[in-house]
Structures are given as C-alpha cells and as structure tokens.
Amino acid sequence: GQNIDQPTEMTATEGAIVQINCTYQTSGFNGLFWYQQHAGEAPTFLSYNVLDGLEEKGRFSSFLSRSKGYSYLLLKELQMKDSASYLCANMDSNYQLIWGAGTKLIIKP
Amino acid sequence: ETGVTQTPRHLVMGMTNKKSLKCEQHLGHNAMYWYKQSAKKPLELMFVYNFKEQTENNSVPSRFSPECPNSSHLFLHLHTLQPEDSALYLCASSQLDGFANTGELFFGEGSRLTVL
Numbered sequence: 001g002q003n004i005d006q007p008t009e010m011t012a013t014e015g016a017i018v019q020i021n022c023t024y025q026t027s028g029f030n031g032l033f034w035y036q037q038h039a040g041e042a043p044t045f046l047s048y049n050v051l052d053g054l055e056e057k058g059r060f061s062s063f064l065s066r067s068k069g070y071s072y073l074l075l076k077e078l079q080m081k082d083s084a085s086y087l088c089a090n091m092d093s094n095y096q097l098i099w100g101a102g103t104k105l106i107i108k109p
Numbered sequence: 110e111t112g113v114t115q116t117p118r119h120l121v122m123g124m125t126n127k128k129s130l131k132c133e134q135h136l137g138h139n140a141m142y143w144y145k146q147s148a149k150k151p152l153e154l155m156f157v158y159n160f161k162e163q164t165e166n167n168s169v170p171s172r173f174s175p176e177c178p179n180s181s182h183l184f185l186h187l188h189t190l191q192p193e194d195s196a197l198y199l200c201a202s203s204q205l206d207g208f209a210n211t212g213e214l215f216f217g218e219g220s221r222l223t224v225l
Contacts, residue, residue, distance in 0.1 A: 004151065033212050042111050042199070042216035043152075087152070095210040096165065099151040 002026040004100035006088050011106045012078055020073045020086050020103045028093020032064050032071045035087040037102065043087055047073070075105075083107045112136040115200050115217035122190065123225050130185040130220045132200030140205050141183040142214065143175060146197040158183065159205060190224045197221050 003025045012018040024032070031050040037043040049055055049064035049071060061074040075082055088100040113134045122128050134141065143155040157165035158177040172194075174186040183200055201214040 008149065031212050035214075040218070042113070042218045043214075044111065044216070045213050048212060089152075089212075091210070091212045095212075096154060096157075097152075097210075097212060097214070101149055101151045 002090075002092065002098050004088055004090060004098055006086075006100040006103045008101070009104045009106065011108060012075075014078055014080060014107055014109050016078050017074065017076050018078060018105065020075075020088075020105065022071045022073070022088030022100055024069050024071070024088070024090045024098070024100075026090045026092045026098050029066060030091035030093070030095055032062075033089040033091065033097065034062055034071075034073045035089065036084050037087060038084045046086075078107050080107050080109070111215050111217065113200060113202055113215050113217035115198075115220050117220055118218065119221045119223075121223045121225065122187070124190060124192070126190075127186070127188040129187065130198055130200075130222075132183040132185075132217055134181055134183075134200075134202040134215070136202055136204075136215060138202035138204045138215070139180055140203045140210065141177060141180070142201040142203075143183065143185050144199040144201060144216075146199055146219065152199070156185075187222075190222075192224050195222055195224045 006022045034046040035043040047062040054063045059076045064071045085102040087102045089097040116131045141158045145153040155169045156175040176184040197219040199219045200217040
C-alpha cells in the first residue's frame with residue numbers, strides 16, 4: 001500500500017529551529033514535496049527533492065534519503081507567521097501526489 | 110493570491126439539492142485537479158484533467174460530477190450528497206512537463222461544503 005507518515009502536531013518557540021519529519025512508502029518515486037497551508041488558506045508549494053541530500057531555500061531547508069524513505073523540513077529562525085500546517089507528499093510512479101495528513105506547527109512567543 | 114479562484118467559498122446544502130462548485134485558473138496551466146480535504150486526513154485526489162481530458166477518477170461516487178469546458182475552468186457538480194461529504198474542496202492547477210505532472214500545484218482557497 002501507499003503510506004505517508006508525519007507527526008500530527010508540533011510546538012516550537014519563536015526564533016528557534018524545528019524539524020518536521022516525513023516517512024513514505026509508495027509505489028515508485030518521482031520526488032518528495034513539501035507544502036505549507038495556513039488556516040483557511042490554499043496550500044502553497046515550498047520545496048521539492050528528487051535526489052538525496054539537503055536543499056536550502058532561505059530559512060527553510062528540505063532533506064531527502066531515498067534509501068530510508070525519509071524526508072524532513074527544517075525551519076530556522078522561526079517567526080509567528082510560520083504557524084501553519086506542513087504537508088508532505090510523494091509523487092508516485094503515475095506522477096500523482098500521495099499526501100500525508102499534515103503537521104500542524106504551533107509557534108509560541 | 111495564487112491565480113486560482115474558487116466560488117463559492119462556503120456552501121450549505123441539503124441532501125436533495127443540486128449545486129456546483131466553480132474553479133478558474135489565470136495561470137495558463139494545462140492540468141486541473143479536484144481534491145477533497147477533511148480534517149486531519151490526507152488530501153484526497155478526486156479528478157484530474159490534462160489538456161481538458163479527464164485522466165483520473167479515483168473511485169469517486171457518481172454524486173460528484175466534474176466538468177472541464179476549457180483549460181481555464183473546472184466545475185464540480187454536486188447532487189444528492191451525504192453528510193459525510195462535508196469537507197473543504199480544493200481546486201488546483203499545474204503546468205505539465207510533456208504529459209507528466211511536475212508536482213508543483215497551485216491551489217485555490219477552497220469551497221467549504223456542509224451537507225445537512
């Protein structure tokens with residue numbers, strides 16, 4: 001079967017660093033994606049990994065290990081506006097996205 | 110503003126009503142999608158249209174009927190829905206790489222549907 005696992009909820013402090021993990025088991029692999037969704041808003045694309053390693057984009061970085069079926073999203077210098085849900089998705093062999101249920105990140109002052 | 114507009118934003122309907130959700134994308138993309146988002150559940154892909162042709166129907170009940178008259182517009186026609194169909198319905202678009210989905214989707218803000 002196809003499965004994406006990520007924590008339901010995490011809490012972090014403003015200015016700190018947080019790592020959101022995602023593990024996946026899907027039929028085929030064509031990339032690992034992270035999306036951000038603020039409450040009541042549309043999900044927006046954050047990052048894409050297809051090769052192993054770390055991709056850095058400003059305060060956000062995403063890591064992939066294909067052999068372990070594992071990715072994480074790293075958020076540095078957390079700001080209150082980073083409070084949102086973070087969705088992990090894997091693109092399967094049919095080029096369709098298989099989604100996790102999302103991690104709700106709560107940032108406290 | 111993502112370039113994908115959905116109307117209405119909120120809809121309450123009875124189980125015997127017929128209504129439609131509308132999606133319009135202003136990005137020149139050639140693929141459009143309907144997703145269902147329920148609380149604490151993964152996004153569920155319902156329908157995919159590539160170049161206006163339906164390519165995916167993920168075992169969606171026939172009470173949901175999609176329509177894609179052109180590459181910029183997508184509708185979801187609803188009839189005789191059940192209370193468990195209450196959810197956020199998200200429309201998305203993307204630009205295909207050849208015939209392949211690149212994975213970078215642009216979502217609308219969704220239509221919040223409540224079925225009484």
